[in-house]
Amino acid sequence: MKDRFNLYRFASPATFYPLAGAMIPYFAAISVVFGLAGLYLGMLVAPTDFQQGEGYRIIFIHVPASWMSMFIYLVMAFWAAIGLAFNTRLSGMMAQALAPTGALMAFLSLWTGALWGKPMWGAWWVWDARLTSELILLFLYIGYMALTAAIDDARRADKAGGLLLLVGVVNIPIIYFSVKWWNTLHQGSSVNLTKSSMAETMLWGMLMMAMCFWMYSIAVAFMRVRTIMLERERNTDWVKALLAGDEK
Amino acid sequence: MIHWNSFSDFLAMGGYGFYVWGSFGVTVLIMTVEPIMVARNRKTTITRLKRQMRAETRAENRNTAE
Numbered sequence: 001m002k003d004r005f006n007l008y009r010f011a012s013p014a015t016f017y018p019l020a021g022a023m024i025p026y027f028a029a030i031s032v033v034f035g036l037a038g039l040y041l042g043m044l045v046a047p048t049d050f051q052q053g054e055g056y057r058i059i060f061i062h063v064p065a066s067w068m069s070m071f072i073y074l075v076m077a078f079w080a081a082i083g084l085a086f087n088t089r090l091s092g093m094m095a096q097a098l099a100p101t102g103a104l105m106a107f108l109s110l111w112t113g114a115l116w117g118k119p120m121w122g123a124w125w126v127w128d129a130r131l132t133s134e135l136i137l138l139f140l141y142i143g144y145m146a147l148t149a150a151i152d153d154a155r156r157a158d159k160a161g162g163l164l165l166l167v168g169v170v171n172i173p174i175i176y177f178s179v180k181w182w183n184t185l186h187q188g189s190s191v192n193l194t195k196s197s198m199a200e201t202m203l204w205g206m207l208m209m210a211m212c213f214w215m216y217s218i219a220v221a222f223m224r225v226r227t228i229m230l231e232r233e234r235n236t237d238w239v240k241a242l243l244a245g246d247e248k
Numbered sequence: 249m250i251h252w253n254s255f256s257d258f259l260a261m262g263g264y265g266f267y268v269w270g271s272f273g274v275t276v277l278i279m280t281v282e283p284i285m286v287a288r289n290r291k292t293t294i295t296r297l298k299r300q301m302r303a304e305t306r307a308e309n310r311n312t313a314e
Contacts, residue, residue: 043258044250054262058271065275104278112271119267220283227290234297243298 011090013229014238020222031215034208042205058116064213065108070172072102077169080162092158097225101217103141129178130186140168154232
């Protein structure tokens with residue numbers, strides 16, 4: 001019977017803190033390896049696109065950044081749901097740690113999209129369904145961070161922020177399916193499970209860049225969540241013991 | 249295997265240099281600065297928490313002495 005509850009141990013900050021700390025170097029290293037491999041394939045080996053010339057190479061960061069901006073939001077919404085349902089301490093800290101990285105990914109998606117749009121469409125920005133819903137995603141991240149920062153009590157901040165995250169989650173399928181539901185200027189997805197419209201080196205380059213962004217996000221979020229844990233749990237014995245010792 | 253004929257070819261990106269390097273430059277900048285800021289924030293937080301903890305134990309010791 002005792003074994004059955006072992007999984008829950010990792011939901012406790014005191015257990016998660018050293019675990020996350022031990023895993024950060026691995027995620028960082030994997031991210032760098034995939035990043036270098038992805039850049040090598042995408043920037044040096046992949047052929048020219050027959051329609052977009054060399055300008056298409058922007059998608060090697062545009063697509064991974066866009067994927068991560070949506071995925072991180074889903075993970076945050078998941079933690080918000082867990083937090084609201086079970087009142088766990090860790091969930092709010094996780095959402096808080098992910099938000100800035102998610103916002104940066106949404107920003108990168110819009111930034112690289114603008115730099116792609118100017119030469120390809122002739123405009124930095126259009127009020128297209130895909131672009132507009134991605135901009136709303138950036139505002140959701142910023143709104144979440146502003147809301148949680150404005151409430152002093154951490155647990156109440158988590159609840160209010162969690163509610164915002166859960167309401168905003170409807171935006172994710174809107175972003176994803178916008179190119180199908182509306183007649184948008186933004187092109188459809190380039191990667192498809194059954195058939196892909198891309199050359200093999202392009203596809204592999206992009207998947208490796210996606211892995212790089214994924215591992216990067218985990219590493220940075222873990223770094224951030226450890227600081228949040230120390231701050232929020234400063235009155236507990238485990239943090240006091242940690243701070244009293246030499247452990248950084 | 250390498251797609252480019254020369255380094256200047258690579259930099260020019262077939263005329264899209266500004267847009268391609270503008271995208272990659274900002275991405276690299278963000279992915280370098282973000283971890284540095286997180287690490288710095290961690291250091292200042294630990295220093296502050298340690299100082300607070302020392303101040304609290306001092307105050308406690310004073311109270312028990314009285």
